[in-house]
Amino acid sequence: MLYAHAMDIARLRHIVAVADTLSFSRAAEQQNITQPALSRSIAAFENRHGLKLFDRGRGGVTITPAGEFVVAEARSLLRSADELTRNLQLYAQGAAGRVAFGIGPLVASLLLPRLSGSLLSSSPNLEIATVIKSPVDLLASLYDDSIEMIIGNDWQLADAHGIAIEEIAFLDLAHVARAGHPLARKDRVTPEDLAAYPAARPVRLNMGKADAGTFICDNYYVLRETVLHSDCTWTTAPAFVEDDLANGRLIALNVEGLALAKSRICIITLAGRTRSPAARTVADLARQVVRGWV
Structure with missing residues (x-):
């Protein structure tokens, strides 16, 4: 040629x-x-x-x-x-090329369906690759440039080096259990009451003492079904189970002395790195979606 x-x-x-x-x-x-x-x-x-x-x-x-x-x-x-x-x-314009990003399990359950739909509608030529893990488990992929950013909470990232954290929302959390659960009949639940039943969790926590049992799964839809069909209690975002709370399938527990802090949702990138136009588009859309959570 x-x-x-x-x-x-x-x-x-x-x-x-x-x-x-x-x-x-x-x-x-x-x-x-x-x-x-x-x-x-x-x-x-x-x-x-x-x-x-x-x-x-x-x-x-x-x-x-x-x-x-x-x-x-x-x-x-x-x-x-x-x-x-x-x-x-x-x-x-961020409408073509490839973008890869990591996202925490809870945020993925709330954000990813809407985010991917918006991206594919506005940018049908874009290739979108996502990795769903806890943000701390995504750090290695961020450091080796396998992903451009992480969207999720930053509670385990205090000691991480070389990253930039942009807060975009705070997400309410609640203790929930199925309707008909023995704890659902109590006006007030003690931490000891809670510890008597297994817990559903997306990650393993380092607890000082063993509790009744734990079901660990990073798929929030599986966690939801497990809680609906067992005596597991669960700490999750009411926004994720709002329909179940509204129709009474799940009950928010009032646990004494165990107030839950809000989960801080952030966009986490390598410090000093320029994002691709597609990554900027993803971040902009993520900010728009999470505004509805606050």
Whole structure:
């Protein structure tokens, strides 16, 4: 294929225009340049490559065999150049390319369906890769550039180095159990009452003493089903189970002396790194969605 630098692209457009119109004057008008300038452009190409592209006679312009070859190659190169221009525009808008990010299990359950739907609707050419783990387990992937950012809570990241943390929302938490659970009949539940029943959790906690049992799973939909069909209690976001709370399938427990802090939701990136346009689009959409949580 023909080698082309920036000026050659314009010259190839001149050649194709003459081939399409079989007229130097009409081609010059189409390309918005003067006819002498068009003639000089094509002559410069012919001189550089030692080829004659067009014959001009009383019958008009005809394409030489060399011209047929060059025009075919030029059309292919111009299609590629135009496609590159379009793709660069899409990439700069965050609408093309690939973006990979990590997301915590709870935030994924709340955010990811809406986020992915919005991204694919607005940017159908974008490739989106997600990894769902606790933020602390995602740090290695952030450090080795497998992912560009993490969306999730930062409660285990106090000792992490080289990261930038942007707070985007606080998420309410509650202790819940199924309707009909023995604790659901109590106006007030003590921590000892709570410890008498197994707990459903997304991660293993380092507890000072053993409790009644634990079911650990980072899939919040599985945790929800487990709690609905067992005596497990669960600390989760009311926003995730709002329908179950509204229809009485789950009950929020009032646990004495065990107030829950809100979960701080953040966007976590490597400090000093420039995000791709697609990653900026993901972050902007994440901020928009989580505004509805507060």
